[in-house]
Amino acid sequence: MLIPFSMKNCFQLLCNHQVPAAGFKQTVKNGLILQSVSNDVYQNLAVEDWIHDHMNLEGKPILFFWRNSPSVVIGRHQNPWQECNLNLMREEGIKLARRRSGGGTVYHDMGNINLTFFTTKKKYDRMENLKLILRALNAVQPQLDVQATKRFDLLLDGQFKISGTASKIGRTTAYHHCTLLCSTDGTFLSSLLKSPYQGIRSNATASIPSLVKNLLEKDPTLTCEVLMNAVATEYAAYHQIDHHIHLINPTDETLFPGINSKAKELQTWEWIYGKTPKFSINTSFHVLYEQSHLEIKVFLDIKNGRIEMCNIEAPDHWLPLEIRDKLNSSLIGSKFCPTETTMLTNILLRTCPQDHKLHNKWNILCEKIKGIM
Numbered sequence: 001m002l003i004p005f006s007m008k009n010c011f012q013l014l015c016n017h018q019v020p021a022a023g024f025k026q027t028v029k030n031g032l033i034l035q036s037v038s039n040d041v042y043q044n045l046a047v048e049d050w051i052h053d054h055m056n057l058e059g060k061p062i063l064f065f066w067r068n069s070p071s072v073v074i075g076r077h078q079n080p081w082q083e084c085n086l087n088l089m090r091e092e093g094i095k096l097a098r099r100r101s102g103g104g105t106v107y108h109d110m111g112n113i114n115l116t117f118f119t120t121k122k123k124y125d126r127m128e129n130l131k132l133i134l135r136a137l138n139a140v141q142p143q144l145d146v147q148a149t150k151r152f153d154l155l156l157d158g159q160f161k162i163s164g165t166a167s168k169i170g171r172t173t174a175y176h177h178c179t180l181l182c183s184t185d186g187t188f189l190s191s192l193l194k195s196p197y198q199g200i201r202s203n204a205t206a207s208i209p210s211l212v213k214n215l216l217e218k219d220p221t222l223t224c225e226v227l228m229n230a231v232a233t234e235y236a237a238y239h240q241i242d243h244h245i246h247l248i249n250p251t252d253e254t255l256f257p258g259i260n261s262k263a264k265e266l267q268t269w270e271w272i273y274g275k276t277p278k279f280s281i282n283t284s285f286h287v288l289y290e291q292s293h294l295e296i297k298v299f300l301d302i303k304n305g306r307i308e309m310c311n312i313e314a315p316d317h318w319l320p321l322e323i324r325d326k327l328n329s330s331l332i333g334s335k336f337c338p339t340e341t342t343m344l345t346n347i348l349l350r351t352c353p354q355d356h357k358l359h360n361k362w363n364i365l366c367e368k369i370k371g372i373m
Helices: 008-012 040-055 084-092 126-140 186-192 224-239 259-266 320-332 338-349 358-368
Strands: 002-004 032-036 061-068 070-072 094-097 107-109 112-118 144-149 154-156 162-163 165-169 171-180 200-202 245-247 280-288 292-303 306-312
Touching: 002 040, 032 040, 032 224, 040 061, 040 070, 040 112, 040 171, 040 259, 040 320, 084 094, 084 338, 107 112, 112 126, 112 224, 126 154, 126 165, 126 171, 126 224, 154 171, 200 306, 280 358, 292 338, 292 358, 306 320, 320 338, 320 358, 338 358
Parallel strands: 002 245, 032 061, 032 245, 070 094
Antiparallel strands: 061 112, 070 107, 112 171, 144 154, 154 162, 162 171, 165 171, 200 280, 280 292, 292 306
């Protein structure tokens, strides 16, 4: 059962800085089940940060359900250029987010359920959480063949991944979050989580590709609502708490003081791209020139999302060395993104001779370079 979470004092007594009123002690003494009313990935990730940073979870575990509009979420130590198709995401208006937990890259849409299990550090137990989900699935469909793996994934019929896991362990609190594929757009998932970029060298955490399948394909009655209610019921029974799912608004500053600044930080270029571990690109492409193909080589070092070293090699008869050197030097220190590169190259182009053929070559080169961003 879903109920609006208007009992703010009931929720606030879990906060470290809040002294609970005696009348609420019995109400929430064992924990809560929450569900976000927002489908914004940054707002929902901010809820995780806020609960992790501000809640006293001793004897009061929390289960948080959340779903997002189409978005791609990378792990804390991942490289987005290595993990997903950024050009396609820009074309389709798909959001990119970097979470604070580790693990691999996932695609979210309204057909995917995200579950976050908050506990104290001592009570942190990923396998116990997955077993709880398995009991919930078996309760609604006993014929399902779903098993937890040593990597803390959930596999359907021994081969199809329906859930992946990541976690964050703090000084005193921890959370384990996982996905549950119900009716996700599989075509979009596979196309977005396939990087087209070549020549990347990086020590960033790499995702492990897996076959996936929606639970709805197995049984059309397994909707997101059915699955969330089943998990909530099992969670409540396990922790001996009220099984009601409390709806929360992740933008409510009276409930979560300071949460909007957390959501804003998660949307910044500096967090999403700037936190990428240092990497390099060594690639090449061909351009047509007088009925022959010329090879252009590109060498880049990127640190904190910015170009640290740039060396573009091209035949002198195609593009003069002086022009290439200007481009190389102008890109150093700039963000490794097509918007900033376009701005810089347009400014630089104005300083070049008014030569139509030269400008055409310059535009071809710049478009090729932006294609690897």
